[in-house]
Amino acid sequence: LEEAIAAAESFGGDVVLKATATSLRHRPDLAHVRRNIGDEVDMYAAWANLNEIIDEPDLAGFVVQPMAKPGIPVQIGALEDPLFGPIISFGTAGPLTELLGDVSYRIPPLTDSDAADLVRDVRAAPIFFGYLGSPAVDVASVEQLIQRVAILKDELPEVVQLDLSLVMAGVEGAEVLRVIGRIAPVREARSDWFARRLTGPVSAEDTLVT
Structure with missing residues (x-):
């Protein structure tokens, strides 16, 4: 508690x-985050509340972070598939998406159009x-983050x-x-037998980020 304060x-x-x-992150029935902690009194209350509702608080892995700006929670994933190689995924964050x-999904390397399509392909895309x-979010920043993840995954199979x-x-990033x-x-080594390449010709306006 003293360290949290x-x-x-x-x-x-x-x-x-x-x-x-990890056991708590996917528990929609258990709110394991306390927000808007402004002073020591708030921290005491938040700490006591979480320790009361969590079965094993010593294993909860409590962390303190600055409040994030308002926005829409999304998730970006990258994994190494044994057949197709690197795969990039995108969706809104939360149990409903699961x-x-x-x-x-897309297979890198990604062009800027690929990243844009990745965002727009989810059914929840209108919310962005x-x-x-509702205020539109800074989709360009999300797409840039997707491209950075794709570059890392494409170049580092480990x-x-x-x-x-x-x-x-x-709205601002x-x-x-x-x-x-x-x-x-x-x-x-990765095999190029399957489509670890662009699925179509690159247009003059398209940009491949490397």
């Missing part, structure tokens, strides 16, 4: 306290562009999995709040 003070207040244990399977009067499991897409990665030795 000190961390909050180092950020100047207005922080969140959250449990990062239940509905609303995720789009001002759906029902990064077998990289999950940006919580990215806040806001995209902020990465949670990342999980896994590295393993590369036993065999």
